[in-house]
Amino acid sequence: MTRLSTTKSSHSTPWLSRIVTLGTGSEIAGLLMLLAVVVLVFSLATDRFLTVPTFTSVAFQLPELGLLTLAMLIPILSGGLNLAITFTANICGLVLAWVLQANGGVEAGMPAFLLGGLAAVAVGALIGWVMGAAIAYTGAHPILVSLSMMIFLRGLGEFATRGGDISGFPDFVGMLGHGWFAGIPMPLWILIACVALWHLILNKTRLGLTIYMAGSNIEATRYSGIDTKRTIMLVYTLSGLMCGIAGILMLARFNSVRVGHGEAYLLITVLACFLGRVDPFGGFGRALPVALALLILQVISSGLNLLGANQHLATAMWGAFLIAVMVVRHIWAGRSVRRT
Numbered sequence: 001m002t003r004l005s006t007t008k009s010s011h012s013t014p015w016l017s018r019i020v021t022l023g024t025g026s027e028i029a030g031l032l033m034l035l036a037v038v039v040l041v042f043s044l045a046t047d048r049f050l051t052v053p054t055f056t057s058v059a060f061q062l063p064e065l066g067l068l069t070l071a072m073l074i075p076i077l078s079g080g081l082n083l084a085i086t087f088t089a090n091i092c093g094l095v096l097a098w099v100l101q102a103n104g105g106v107e108a109g110m111p112a113f114l115l116g117g118l119a120a121v122a123v124g125a126l127i128g129w130v131m132g133a134a135i136a137y138t139g140a141h142p143i144l145v146s147l148s149m150m151i152f153l154r155g156l157g158e159f160a161t162r163g164g165d166i167s168g169f170p171d172f173v174g175m176l177g178h179g180w181f182a183g184i185p186m187p188l189w190i191l192i193a194c195v196a197l198w199h200l201i202l203n204k205t206r207l208g209l210t211i212y213m214a215g216s217n218i219e220a221t222r223y224s225g226i227d228t229k230r231t232i233m234l235v236y237t238l239s240g241l242m243c244g245i246a247g248i249l250m251l252a253r254f255n256s257v258r259v260g261h262g263e264a265y266l267l268i269t270v271l272a273c274f275l276g277r278v279d280p281f282g283g284f285g286r287a288l289p290v291a292l293a294l295l296i297l298q299v300i301s302s303g304l305n306l307l308g309a310n311q312h313l314a315t316a317m318w319g320a321f322l323i324a325v326m327v328v329r330h331i332w333a334g335r336s337v338r339r340t
Contacts, residue, residue, distance in 0.1 A: 027277045031292040038296055042303035054302055056185075060178070062298045063187035064253060067246035068262065069269040069294055070198050070287070071239045076273050077202070078235045079215040079282030080135065080142030085243050085269065086262045087153035088127050092120040092247030093257040094157060097166040105168045113173060121244035127153070128240020132233035157259030165258035169251070177252030187249055191291075194245065198287040201238070211235060215282025264315065271322045272297055280326075 075082040099116030202208035213221040276293035278285030
């Protein structure tokens with residue numbers, strides 16, 4: 001698969017755009033075929049699969065996982081990783097919960113919710129900025145930095161909540177997590193908007209180009225005159241900001257917040273990125289194929305639940321599926337090289 005080069009002339013831009021568009025189109029076509037196969041298999045396995053309740057469940061469960069996957073996507077594209085996404089989202093949810101509790105709890109009004117939401121997103125962005133600064137200025141590996149941040153946030157959250165949860169919010173907060181608008185669940189509207197935002201940033205802005213360049217070859221990007229430290233800091237700031245949005249939605253969906261919620265999502269976000277043809281070493285990947293990969297994984301999860309699969313067995317299957325995806329991608333890449 002063609003990667004973005006670190007230098008390109010104005011004459012080569014149309015050809016590069018055409019190649020990228022063609023590659024994205026083939027990825028989406030392949031994922032649509034996989035989705036069709038998955039739907040066919042589960043529809044034959046149980047007559048409860050192709051029903052309105054099943055697809056309604058998928059529509060409500062997909063967004064929170066989707067937002068966390070978007071938070072993971074940009075760091076991977078830059079050649080890094082953010083292992084702290086779930087605990088960042090939990091801390092952001094706690095910030096919103098504290099603001100609502102301080103303003104009356106169930107009696108809190110919309111101004112308190114807006115203030116708490118802004119605070120939650122700001123805290124998420126701040127956490128991401130700290131990680132980005134540590135990675136950019138110390139040269140520490142993103143896995144080590146994000147793992148350290150994950151441990152810190154988990155301990156901080158457990159200390160602040162004494163291991164319990166916070167609940168009791170206004171009714172309109174629940175509407176954000178369970179309401180409908182124009183026949184589509186509100187959480188799904190939020191995910192669609194965030195996918196569109198990520199697509200715009202990655203494909204239509206200078207920052208998006210520098211993210212791909214840094215993921216392809218950060219040293220060459222630095223020598224080309226681009227401030228790679230600033231790019232890395234923006235990458236993790238955006239990741240933290242998306243975690244903040246995910247934390248708000250998780251609070252609205254479950255009407256409570258606790259540290260550790262969604263820990264199992266971490267594996268699935270990485271799996272979704274790889275299934276969506278994101279290069280694990282950075283430099284290549286798109287938001288739309290990743291969103292489609294998320295849909296496939298959520299459909300598989302719902303199908304397994306309908307079949308009564310054990311939760312631990314399902315977790316084991318995610319790991320096996322991740323290994324299978326990497327093996328298939330390796331074989332496919334080898335065939336492409338031989339054809340070239």
